[in-house]
Amino acid sequence: MKSLMFGALAAASLAAGATAFAADDCDFDISGTWESAPAGADPTVPARYRFGADGLVTTLSRFDVGDRVEWREAAGAVTFFYRLDDPKSPSIIEFLGPDGSTRRGSMEISRYDEGSFTTLDANSDPTRWVRIEAERYFVAFVAQSGEIRTGGPAFAMLIRTDADGRSLFDAFGLYFAQDALIVGTIPAELRRKFMNESRLESDTMLRLELTSAEFERASKVLRTWDRRAREHKMLYEVPYLNNIVFLEQMAQSLNKCGDRIRVKKLGWNVGDEITARYNLPQIPFYYIRSLREMNEPLHLRDADLQKRMGSACAGNCRAPARVSELGRHDLPSRRP
Amino acid sequence: MKRRALLTGEPAPRPSASLGPDYYTNAVLRTHEGREVRFYDDLMKDKIVAINFIYTWCENTCPLSTANMARVQKALGARVGRDVHMYSFTLKPWQDDVAALKEYAKPYGAGPGWEFLTGDNYDLETIRFRLFRWDHPALDFNLEQHVGMVRIINDRLDRWSMCPTLATTRQVVDAISWVEPTKPLAVRKRENVATQARIDAETRHLHAIVARN
Numbered sequence: 293m294k295s296l297m298f299g300a301l302a303a304a305s306l307a308a309g310a311t312a313f314a315a316d317d318c319d320f321d322i323s324g325t326w327e328s329a330p331a332g333a334d335p336t337v338p339a340r341y342r343f344g345a346d347g348l349v350t351t352l353s354r355f356d357v358g359d360r361v362e363w364r365e366a367a368g369a370v371t372f373f374y375r376l377d378d379p380k381s382p383s384i385i386e387f388l389g390p391d392g393s394t395r396r397g398s399m400e401i402s403r404y405d406e407g408s409f410t411t412l413d414a415n416s417d418p419t420r421w422v423r424i425e426a427e428r429y430f431v432a433f434v435a436q437s438g439e440i441r442t443g444g445p446a447f448a449m450l451i452r453t454d455a456d457g458r459s460l461f462d463a464f465g466l467y468f469a470q471d472a473l474i475v476g477t478i479p480a481e482l483r484r485k486f487m488n489e490s491r492l493e494s495d496t497m498l499r500l501e502l503t504s505a506e507f508e509r510a511s512k513v514l515r516t517w518d519r520r521a522r523e524h525k526m527l528y529e530v531p532y533l534n535n536i537v538f539l540e541q542m543a544q545s546l547n548k549c550g551d552r553i554r555v556k557k558l559g560w561n562v563g564d565e566i567t568a569r570y571n572l573p574q575i576p577f578y579y580i581r582s583l584r585e586m587n588e589p590l591h592l593r594d595a596d597l598q599k600r601m602g603s604a605c606a607g608n609c610r611a612p613a614r615v616s617e618l619g620r621h622d623l624p625s626r627r628p
Numbered sequence: 629m630k631r632r633a634l635l636t637g638e639p640a641p642r643p644s645a646s647l648g649p650d651y652y653t654n655a656v657l658r659t660h661e662g663r664e665v666r667f668y669d670d671l672m673k674d675k676i677v678a679i680n681f682i683y684t685w686c687e688n689t690c691p692l693s694t695a696n697m698a699r700v701q702k703a704l705g706a707r708v709g710r711d712v713h714m715y716s717f718t719l720k721p722w723q724d725d726v727a728a729l730k731e732y733a734k735p736y737g738a739g740p741g742w743e744f745l746t747g748d749n750y751d752l753e754t755i756r757f758r759l760f761r762w763d764h765p766a767l768d769f770n771l772e773q774h775v776g777m778v779r780i781i782n783d784r785l786d787r788w789s790m791c792p793t794l795a796t797t798r799q800v801v802d803a804i805s806w807v808e809p810t811k812p813l814a815v816r817k818r819e820n821v822a823t824q825a826r827i828d829a830e831t832r833h834l835h836a837i838v839a840r841n
């Protein structure tokens with residue numbers, strides 16, 4: 293990797309702009325730990341680098357501690373500096389020596405999103421860098437079709453699994469309690485019933501692993517609606533409308549800064565295949581089913597979710613991949 | 629109504645029909661002058677209000693709407709700030725701070741009784757939905773849809789009206805008059821008697837013409 297960084301100066305074309313996501317809170321942030329497997333290098337021995345907000349890059353080394361793997365700075369580790377031509381929307385990364393001024397090399401950044409970026413070097417194939425997350429993040433959209441006139445429960449659940457494998461759940465949406473229709477925090481008992489995928493046609497579910505940024509945006513939407521429910525400041529008097537808008541906002545927050553997750557926008561007009569065809573109580577079910585169809589390759593089956601939630605990554609979780617970047621080992625298992 | 633009020637035709641004071649702060653919220657907002665206000669207690673309670681939404685970077689409807697509201701302010705004259713209160717809320721509080729609103733209000737000559745307001749997006753969205761909701765998400769979440777209407781409310785009577793901000797000045801002023809309190813019974817009776825007398829006179833006059841011919 294060192295040779296990749298310092299050996300060859302990128303003959304990068306500045307004219308080729310990086311594929312980027314939109315502005316505002318979608319600005320790129322290189323701070324954090326990234327893993328890269330340069331072309332030609334042994335893919336089983338990736339390299340990790342910590343990019344500091346202060347411009348310092350630290351090489352991390354792998355240490356096997358019992359049955360755990362730790363990445364940390366080794367004694368005498370190589371440190372150097374980096375500089376981005378535009379930190380919020382970079383197209384060139386430049387590496388400087390330990391003195392912070394001697395130019396050692398540069399690479400073109402051809403693509404970036406919240407979980408990865410790709411660099412081009414004059415002498416080698418593209419190198420993909422993947423963000424290393426401290427925790428794992430998941431979202432689940434769940435709905436039952438229920439009765440035609442009343443619909444069934446429909447909600448979104450956020451799951452955060454920390455470095456030690458402990459999971460925290462947050463679920464919000466519509467459910468029934470003694471014939472009353474409630475839009476609010478989903479009771480734990482009901483949430484647990486939907487932890488496993490149903491084979492019934494009347495149930496639908498989409499589960500995705502998220503980057504920390506995607507998770508944070510979705511959490512913000514959930515927290516806002518939770519506050520509305522607690523303060524009795526819901527936007528609509530019709531509970532179904534509140535829930536549909538909440539679910540759509542959750543989904544749209546996921547791909548606000550990229551297209552890793554595909555999202556449908558409800559049209560609310562005669563041409564819309566969901567809102568024009570189904571009554572309000574049924575819309576969440578068909579909306580989530582369409583999200584599932586659009587994101588089938590990213591959907592986590594029970595075994596995949598349990599494996600990922602159960603495996604404490606101890607701060608070594610790779611950010612989830614794009615569909616186009618899924619390797620064979622990333623692909624979800626087939627439905628039994 | 630008390631017996632005396634019934635006999636004299638004087639109306640008894642009505643209890644307020646206001647939806648109150650539970651409905652309107654008492655969100656803390658800031659005026660373009662930097663004053664901190666509570667939505668219900670300071671801006672709505674017992675008042676007749678005309679409310680519209682704008683944002684300062686808007687290049688289409690907002691400047692025309694605001695210019696029209698300036699004409700309404702002029703037409704209402706001294707009544708603004710006394711009988712009628714005008715409020716223009718920002719649709720984009722993340723862009724429009726107090727300074728931006730002050731700058732925006734200046735060329736329109738916003739005088740006392742016409743406030744431009746900003747605040748937390750959560751509160752402004754709640755207020756917007758409480759006042760302008762169509763129960764149609766495609767319209768309700770399209771910010772462009774909300775710059776073209778002025779909501780008029782008499783809080784005490786809970787009497788609501790609405791009018792396009794681009795209507796003529798006369799039409800907006802008329803829409804404001806629709807929410808104003810009904811005149812006292814004695815006044816209405818006097819006016820009715822006078823009107824009936826005028827109609828009777830005109831009818832007698834017509835009969836006389838018909839009889840002559």
